[in-house]
Amino acid sequence: MVEGKQKWKAWLYLAPAIVLLLVFTVWPIINTVRMAFLEGYSGLKVAGGESFAFGVGNFVKVIKYQKFLSCLKNTVLLCVLTVPISSLLALLVAVFLNSIKWLQKPLQTIFFLPYVTNSIAIGMVFAAMFNIVGSFYGTDNEIIVTAGIINNIIEFFGGKAVNWINYGSSYAANITVMVIYIVWNALPFKILILLGGLQSINKQYYDAAKVDGTSRRRIFARITVPLLSPMLAYVVITGFIGGFKEYTSIIGIFGEAMGPADAAGRLNTMVGFIYDALSTNNQGRASAAALILFGIILVVTLINLQVSKKRVHY
Amino acid sequence: MKVELRNVTKAFPSRNKKSGEEVIAVNDCSFTIPDGKLIGLLGPSGCGKSTTLYMICGLQKPTKGQIFFGEDDVTGLAPENRGVGLVFQNYALYPHLTVKQNILFPLQNLKGADKLSKEEMLKRAYETAKLVQIDELMDRKPSELSGGQQQRVAIARALVKMPRVLLLDEPLSNLDARLRLQTREEIRRIQRETKITTVFVTHDQDEAMSISDFIVVMKAGVVQQIGKPQAVYDDPDNLFVAKFLGTPPIxxxxxxxxxxxxxxxxxxxxxxxxxxxxxxxxxxxxxxxxxxxxxxxxxxxxxxxxxxxxxxxxxxxxxxxxxxxxxxxxxxxxxxxxxxxxxxxxxxxxxxxxxxxxxxxxxxxxx
Incomplete structure (x- = not known):
C-alpha cells in the first residue's frame, strides 16, 4: 500500500495532465453530448439568453438534411474504396521492398515522402496534375487546354483528356481523383507498419517453407499474411477510423468549395458537415452529427475487431 | 541414403567491405556419411558445423566442392528437390497453425505424381505423429506445447514427407537438462525405427558421443577427425580433439x-x-x-x-x-x-x- 503522503504526491504529479485532459478532452466530450440533446442549440442564442428544451430534434434534423446524407455517402464511399486499395497496395509494396536488398533504402525513403509532406501541399500538386484548363464551357467556342500531366499522358497514348476536377467535371471523375490522392497519401504509414511487421517475422519460417518446397504463392498466403495479420488488422482499423475523418484531402484538391466550381459542396464529408454547422453557429446540429459519426466509427471498429478475432493470429 | 561431401568449402563475403577478406566458414571439408546411420557434427560454436548442415540441406550453396546423395550430385539442387527434412534449432513451427496443420504443411506442397489425397495426407500425418508420440496433441497450437513437445512436432514435420536425409540443427539446445537426456534417446529411437540417414549438429560432446554412430569433430571450418565415438575418444588425432571430447576434460x-x-x-x-x-x-x-x-x-x-x-x-x-x-x-x-x-x-x-x-x-x- 502507498502511504497517505505518497498518495498525495502521486496525485500532485498527475495533476497537470489530469487538469489538461479534463478541460480539453473530457469536458468537451460531455458538452458535445449535452449540446446534441438540446433542441436547436446555438452559441448565438445562448448569448441572447435563450434556453433550450431537451430532445432528439437535432438528430432528426441532421438525418433529414439532404446535405448530410450526401456527406455521409461521400465519406462511406471514400472509405470503402480507399481502405482496401491502400491496404492491399501497401502490403504488396512492403513485401516487394522487403524482398529486395539493392535500392531498398532509397526506395523506402521515396515511398515515405508523402508522410512528411503537408497534405494541403500534396493536394495542390495533385490538383495541378489533374488540371484541365478550359473556357467558354458548354458553348461552341469552348476551348480546352490541358495543362495537367495526367491528361498529357493520356493524350500522349492517344486517349481523350478527362475533365477531372474543373468546372463541369463528373462526380465519378472527382471521386477517382480523390481515391488516388487518398490512397497515395495513406500508403507510407501503412507500408512502414507492414514493413516493420515483415522484418520481425523470423526468417526461419521461410527457410522451413523452402526446405518443404512451398510455392511462393503459398508462402505468401499461408505464412506471410497470417504472420502479418496483427499489423494488417491495425492498418485496416486505423484506416477506417482515419477514412471517416476525411476532410483535409478534399480541401487540398478542391479548396473550401469542396467540389468543382459548378457543384460546390458536392464532395463534402461528415467532418466537413460538422465544420460547416459550427461555422454557422449551429452547435447543436454539429454535436448531433459528431455523435452520429462517433457511432458509425464505433460500429465499424467493432465489426473490424470481431472479424479480426477469427482471422488474426497473435 | 549415403551422403558424401567432397572438398566442400564455404566462404562468406566479408562484412567489412574495405578489407575485402572472405570469412571461410568451412574449409575443404570431405567426409562420407554411411547409409542409415546417425551422425553427430561436433565442434565449438563458430566452427562451421551448422553451415555444413545447411549446405547438406541446400539452404546454402558451397563456394567450392560437391555434395552427393548416393550417386547423385545434389550440389546445385534446391532444398525442396533434395528430399531432406530439416529441424531448426528453435523449431520454426508455424505459430498460427495447429500441430496437425504444421505436420500436413509439407505434404500439401507435393505436386504432380507425388500429390496425395486428403485421406492419405491425414493418414501419413497421424502415423508420423504416433512415431514421435504427439498424436494426442494434434489440435493444439505450438504456443500451447512444451519445448519437448514442440521439438517432436518439428521432427514429425521433417519426417512426414519421408526425407532421404534428416538434418537436425542443435536439436537439444533449447531443452532443460532432464528433457535433453530423454529427447536424445528419443531421437536415437526414431532414427533406428525409420532408418533414415540422420545428421545432427551439436556443441555438446556428451550428446554427440552418447547417441551417434559416427562423430565428425570440426574446428574453425576444418574437419579434425571422423570415427565412432569411442574410437575417437580413445585415439584422438590431435590435441584439440583430445581436449574437446570427454568430461571431465583431459x-x-x-x-x-x-x-x-x-x-x-x-x-x-x-x-x-x-x-x-x-x-x-x-x-x-x-x-x-x-x-x-x-x-x-x-x-x-x-x-x-x-x-x-x-x-x-x-x-x-x-x-x-x-x-x-x-x-x-x-x-x-x-x-x-x-x-x-x-x-x-x-x-x-x-x-x-x-x-x-x-x-x-x-x-x-x-x-
Missing part, C-alpha cells in the same frame, strides 16, 4: 621425451619406443590415473570430491596446463583426504603425446 601437461622416457616436469611417467626426443604435450585422461604410493607422478592434493562409485581427486602440478588436475579414481582405492600430496602411476593407453608445434598426435609403443 589433463594436459608440458612435458618432454628424453631417451625413450616421457617426462612431466622432472618425473618420468612412462617408457616409450619410437618417439624422438623433444618437448611435447602430454595428455592424460582423468580415468588414466592410478593411485600409487610409489607412482612416478607427484601432485599437490587440493580436494577430493566424492561421487559415490568413484572419487574425483583434484590436485595440481606445476607442469599442468589446466589449472587443476582431475583424476577419477575408484572409491575402493581409499584416498587419504588429508594428505598433502598424492602420487599416481599412469595407464599407458590413456596417455597421449602431442607435438608442441602442430599439436598433432605422436604415436608410440609402450616399452
Amino acid at each position: 589433463n594436459v601437461f608440458n612435458g618432454s621425451v628424453k631417451g625413450g622416457k616421457v617426462y612431466i616436469g622432472e618425473e618420468a611417467v612412462l617408457s616409450v619406443n619410437g618417439v624422438n626426443d623433444g618437448e611435447v604435450y602430454v595428455g592424460i585422461r582423468p580415468e588414466g590415473f592410478i593411485l600409487d604410493e610409489n607412482g612416478p607422478l607427484g601432485c599437490k592434493l587440493i580436494n577430493v570430491e566424492v561421487m559415490g562409485r568413484d572419487v574425483s581427486v583434484v590436485s595440481s602440478n606445476p607442469a599442468s596446463l589446466n589449472p587443476t588436475i582431475r583424476s577419477i579414481i575408484n572409491a575402493d582405492a581409499g584416498v587419504d583426504h588429508d594428505a598433502e600430496t598424492v602420487r599416481f602411476s599412469v595407464k599407458p593407453h590413456k596417455l597421449f603425446l602431442f607435438d608442441k608445434e602442430s599439436e598433432k598426435r605422436i604415436r608410440f609403443e609402450v616399452k
Whole structure:
C-alpha cells in the first residue's frame, strides 16, 4: 500500500495532465453530448439568453438534411474504396521492398515522402496534375487546354483528356481523383507498419517453407499474411477510423468549395458537415452529427475487431 | 541414403567491405556419411558445423566442392528437390497453425505424381505423429506445447514427407537438462525405427558421443577427425580433439621425451619406443590415473570430491596446463583426504603425446 503522503504526491504529479485532459478532452466530450440533446442549440442564442428544451430534434434534423446524407455517402464511399486499395497496395509494396536488398533504402525513403509532406501541399500538386484548363464551357467556342500531366499522358497514348476536377467535371471523375490522392497519401504509414511487421517475422519460417518446397504463392498466403495479420488488422482499423475523418484531402484538391466550381459542396464529408454547422453557429446540429459519426466509427471498429478475432493470429 | 561431401568449402563475403577478406566458414571439408546411420557434427560454436548442415540441406550453396546423395550430385539442387527434412534449432513451427496443420504443411506442397489425397495426407500425418508420440496433441497450437513437445512436432514435420536425409540443427539446445537426456534417446529411437540417414549438429560432446554412430569433430571450418565415438575418444588425432571430447576434460601437461622416457616436469611417467626426443604435450585422461604410493607422478592434493562409485581427486602440478588436475579414481582405492600430496602411476593407453608445434598426435609403443 502507498502511504497517505505518497498518495498525495502521486496525485500532485498527475495533476497537470489530469487538469489538461479534463478541460480539453473530457469536458468537451460531455458538452458535445449535452449540446446534441438540446433542441436547436446555438452559441448565438445562448448569448441572447435563450434556453433550450431537451430532445432528439437535432438528430432528426441532421438525418433529414439532404446535405448530410450526401456527406455521409461521400465519406462511406471514400472509405470503402480507399481502405482496401491502400491496404492491399501497401502490403504488396512492403513485401516487394522487403524482398529486395539493392535500392531498398532509397526506395523506402521515396515511398515515405508523402508522410512528411503537408497534405494541403500534396493536394495542390495533385490538383495541378489533374488540371484541365478550359473556357467558354458548354458553348461552341469552348476551348480546352490541358495543362495537367495526367491528361498529357493520356493524350500522349492517344486517349481523350478527362475533365477531372474543373468546372463541369463528373462526380465519378472527382471521386477517382480523390481515391488516388487518398490512397497515395495513406500508403507510407501503412507500408512502414507492414514493413516493420515483415522484418520481425523470423526468417526461419521461410527457410522451413523452402526446405518443404512451398510455392511462393503459398508462402505468401499461408505464412506471410497470417504472420502479418496483427499489423494488417491495425492498418485496416486505423484506416477506417482515419477514412471517416476525411476532410483535409478534399480541401487540398478542391479548396473550401469542396467540389468543382459548378457543384460546390458536392464532395463534402461528415467532418466537413460538422465544420460547416459550427461555422454557422449551429452547435447543436454539429454535436448531433459528431455523435452520429462517433457511432458509425464505433460500429465499424467493432465489426473490424470481431472479424479480426477469427482471422488474426497473435 | 549415403551422403558424401567432397572438398566442400564455404566462404562468406566479408562484412567489412574495405578489407575485402572472405570469412571461410568451412574449409575443404570431405567426409562420407554411411547409409542409415546417425551422425553427430561436433565442434565449438563458430566452427562451421551448422553451415555444413545447411549446405547438406541446400539452404546454402558451397563456394567450392560437391555434395552427393548416393550417386547423385545434389550440389546445385534446391532444398525442396533434395528430399531432406530439416529441424531448426528453435523449431520454426508455424505459430498460427495447429500441430496437425504444421505436420500436413509439407505434404500439401507435393505436386504432380507425388500429390496425395486428403485421406492419405491425414493418414501419413497421424502415423508420423504416433512415431514421435504427439498424436494426442494434434489440435493444439505450438504456443500451447512444451519445448519437448514442440521439438517432436518439428521432427514429425521433417519426417512426414519421408526425407532421404534428416538434418537436425542443435536439436537439444533449447531443452532443460532432464528433457535433453530423454529427447536424445528419443531421437536415437526414431532414427533406428525409420532408418533414415540422420545428421545432427551439436556443441555438446556428451550428446554427440552418447547417441551417434559416427562423430565428425570440426574446428574453425576444418574437419579434425571422423570415427565412432569411442574410437575417437580413445585415439584422438590431435590435441584439440583430445581436449574437446570427454568430461571431465583431459589433463594436459608440458612435458618432454628424453631417451625413450616421457617426462612431466622432472618425473618420468612412462617408457616409450619410437618417439624422438623433444618437448611435447602430454595428455592424460582423468580415468588414466592410478593411485600409487610409489607412482612416478607427484601432485599437490587440493580436494577430493566424492561421487559415490568413484572419487574425483583434484590436485595440481606445476607442469599442468589446466589449472587443476582431475583424476577419477575408484572409491575402493581409499584416498587419504588429508594428505598433502598424492602420487599416481599412469595407464599407458590413456596417455597421449602431442607435438608442441602442430599439436598433432605422436604415436608410440609402450616399452
